Amino acid sequence: xxxxxxxxxxxxxxxxxxxxxxxxxxxxxxxxxxxxxxxxxxxxxxxxxxxxxxxxxxxxxxxxxxxxxxxxxxxxxxxxxxxxxxxxxxxxxxxxxxxxxxxxxxxxxxxxxxxxxxxxxxxxxxxxxxxxxxxxxxxxxxxxxxxxxxxxxxxxxxxxxxxxxxxxxxxxxxxxx
Numbered sequence: 001x002x003x004x005x006x007x008x009x010x011x012x013x014x015x016x017x018x019x020x021x022x023x024x025x026x027x028x029x030x031x032x033x034x035x036x037x038x039x040x041x042x043x044x045x046x047x048x049x050x051x052x053x054x055x056x057x058x059x060x061x062x063x064x065x066x067x068x069x070x071x072x073x074x075x076x077x078x079x080x081x082x083x084x085x086x087x088x089x090x091x092x093x094x095x096x097x098x099x100x101x102x103x104x105x106x107x108x109x110x111x112x113x114x115x116x117x118x119x120x121x122x123x124x125x126x127x128x129x130x131x132x133x134x135x136x137x138x139x140x141x142x143x144x145x146x147x148x149x150x151x152x153x154x155x156x157x158x159x160x161x162x163x164x165x166x167x168x169x170x171x172x173x174x175x176x177x
Contacts (some may be wrong), residue, residue: 007036007037007104008104008106008110010036010037010103010104011101011102011103012034012035012036012037012101012102013100013101013102014029014032014034014100015100017029017100018099018100019100021073021076021097021100022072022073023067023070023072023076026067026070026076026078026097027044027065027067027078029097029100030065030078030095030097030102031044031045031048031065035102037093037095037102037104038065039063039080041063042062042063042064042065042080043057043060043062043063043064043083044057044064044065046060047060057083058083058086059086060083061083061084061085062082062083063080063081063082063083063092064080064081064083065078065079065080065081066078066079066081068094074098074099075096075097075098076096076097077094077095077096077097077105078094078095078096078097079091079093079094079095080092080093080094080095093105093107
């Protein structure tokens with residue numbers, strides 16, 4: 001069953017086989033036809049159709065899947081890689097099977113983009129909240145000044161250290177230090 005079209009937010013599982021997952025059958029589970037993460041043109045399929053020894057994958061070139069990490073009974077990490085020679089492989093993607101549900105691991109670019117967007121969102125939100133606080137504080141401070149009887153601004157004692165007052169074009173501008 002699938003949950004989305006974007007592979008980074010997509011998940012897949014077969015509820016009938018989840019209770020029986022282990023290190024010996026997780027690759028068979030991952031290679032089911034209904035799994036959208038599995039490439040049926042990979043070398044693993046060729047080996048499976050020829051009923052050859054999976055150790056032969058090392059001698060083939062092209063895409064293949066291998067079991068990278070096992071933490072039974074709940075976590076399995078599967079790597080998709082492109083084999084150029086018996087010694088040279090290029091990782092393409094990682095997938096994790098967590099509690100029987102398959103997810104694609106995000107790549108570094110996706111993680112950085114997500115973190116930057118979150119940082120920008122919260123920075124923008126913080127500035128909006130600070131601006132509201134400053135407007136409210138200046139508004140209440142100006143009200144205090146209006147109530148003062150003298151022409152000179154009266155700064156409450158608790159604000160004297162934090163407030164610098166400057167005058168521009170007969171307008172009082174208050175800056176927080």
